[in-house]
Amino acid sequence: MTTHLWIDAGAGVAGDMLLGALVDAGAPLDEVQSVVDAVLPATVRLALTEVSRAGLRAAKVDVEVLAPDQPHRRWTDIRALIEAADIPEPVRDRAVHVFEVLADAEAHVHGVEPADVHFHEVGAWDSIADVVGVCAALHLLGVTSVSAGPVALGSGTARTSHGTVGVPAPATLRLATGWEVAAVGTGELATPTGLALVRALAATCEALPPMRVTASGSGAGTKDVEGRANVTRVVLGEPATEPTPTTDPAPATGGAETLWVLEANVDDLDPRLWPGVIESLLAAGAADAWLTPILMKKGRPAHTLSVLCDVGHRESLRGIVLEHTTTLGVREHEVSRHALDRSWETVDVRGVPVRIKLSHTADGRAVHATPEFEDVRAAAERAGIPARVVLDEANAAAQAAGLRGPARRRQD
Template sequence: MTSTAPGSALPQRHLWIDASAGVAGDMFLGALVDAGAPLAEVQGAVDAVLPDTVRLTAQEVRRAGLRATRVVVEVTQPDQPSRTWADIRELLSEADLPAAVAARALEAFRVLAEAESRTHGIAPSDVHFHEVGAWDSIADVVGTCAAVTLLGVETVTASPVALGSGRAATAHGELPVPVPAVLELARGWSVTAGGEGELATPTGMALVRSLATACEPLPPMEVGAVGVGAGGRDTPGRANVVRAVIGAPAERPAGVAADVGAVDGTQDLLVLEANVDDLDPRVWPEVLASLMSAGAADAWLTPILMKKGRPAHTLSVLCRPVDRRRMCDLVLSATSTFGVREHPVSRLALQRDWRSVTVHGHPVRVKVSLAADGTVRHATPEFEDAAAVAREIGLPVRQVLDDAGAEARSAGIAVGSRLP
């Protein structure tokens, strides 16, 4: 079921999830199995957490005429209990799982527990799961995290998510769609209604938010594998599927992260800060680069004067709330600070895109920002590309930048026009 070029090895470095028709745990898992994750090894990871409890089977199905793989989770031991976040954390911590699988699964359930705690107004430790603490959801989360690891995925991004509309029956009674936990998990992410019914489940949304570092269209990449995972319903006229695209990502310009959160809308983000006065200044460029590579929306330094007249820097990191713990851990490990403070912020972000123009026979990328109506607000040649061309042909960087701007305008990439 793997869509791979004949005779080639899968690069399997970046995973992009297409959740434009919705997302559920079994759909996510089905897409990864369809992309090549070995079901027997995924089953082994699930068995490490829930021994002799569930059996995974894969079926080829059709959804609105589109071929897809559906992974069915079958119970072999009835009367499975509902569980608390503490119960699930203990199960995952004690299971014989690879460290990467356990860490990803723990993060997915932590994100879900925090969303449920906000929904019900209780502490995360007091959250008592019903649907999402059942055996099938644990299997979906552990199986998906195992599949991502088995496929060699290092980074993940995802599309805007279709949430659905109408009403749904839950353990708390009939609730409007999207259900409250899904809406909490959607904070800072681009979403659509997408159709009738519950298109995104809490488990599926938690997997997207815990694994993906950014919401973006299909990024530039050399595609190695494509997987299509099916939901249980076959809705006429709308393929009920999640698609997984895995491949080697095209190089992003230095210091540029994928767009984070909603497009051309207000995003709820965090600013993490730490004052540092005893770090070798030669380390700072690598610290900033590592934060950006890890999915920070931005990272910067501000010179300050600390007590006793000591010169220092404030390190600031702009990130999504769901990435808070990971970014804090990176700051604490990459610098000499003893602590990180945080405060919430809102950001209005324009949609961003990249185009390439040819300057003196060499490609130069142009960073473009777009207004809500799709017209170009800004078009700026990438400095590092221009500098590389200038070194190659022996011209001043200023001239190459000017020439790249002129080429962009000639190609229709101009302020006020629609992006070609």
């Protein structure tokens, strides 16, 4: 079953607030604690209480530190902690990606390389617990896709380890690039950790999408502000129409959009590594990624790696290219993309649902109907037959359902 999570950060967002909302929505706290313990053994305890914020009930998750040591940590140290832990792979991948996004923002603010970033507030035990806890809660709730609404950043000033800074803080403002935000409320309403979780986990900024709601939750911040419920809310449900997979670009509107292309020429990478590089880029938010064979100087065979992305993912994806390949640099340029609208239908193939991606013109006419290959492969494995047979049957089912042809129009 597909489970979509929508994050309401209209009153702000912090790591503990999002964790509280997910626990309130049904993520079992004891199992979240077990995952956190695998990363930080005998270091923190998650304590859950029910509180009121502006007269509304909410869950408050506090991270109680059991260890006295609170060192500043480099991003590479935090990554080593997470990668060495015996935790589910989706939790590990999401947590690492959140800290990658944070490291990129902090590196820009301080003018250093991401690997040299020393976290202060973010590197504390409780912030690591927040990030790992949120990623564990998503896994336990079976969340397969995430989106979020506009984020309230706040206003005024806040105290940090660097002294008093304006709100939004520099790293928060950097993380807000490409996202819809508002300077409503007083004080710091969105922390770097909270906004990094939104940017790393959510594929798109949108209002509450159509869905059959299965659960919801509210996570409280520390302060109880009169006239404004200091909470982050989450809504879980089954999408009314199947969402585009997180490895695919967000559904297009049919108009022009500005994207970025990142490119690098590589002639010395083991070819067996390329599939993993492409998968990592797509999982991290790239709209597309591909290889082009080329010949370099002296006739050396090589590849050009190209990555298509929005501005909000540009820095994190650049970091993946530099870290996962042997290139010494990345070229970047803006492009304008005109894309067809997209929607999803489902057909039955040998008792297994297979999604069909429909591409529409601006007037709603279906131009393409393409079976989702991951569904085709799963159906083939279940039936014990070649994938090409299931692909043919899925195409035939789409034709029989009227999903192909010039007469097919989107039903709004």
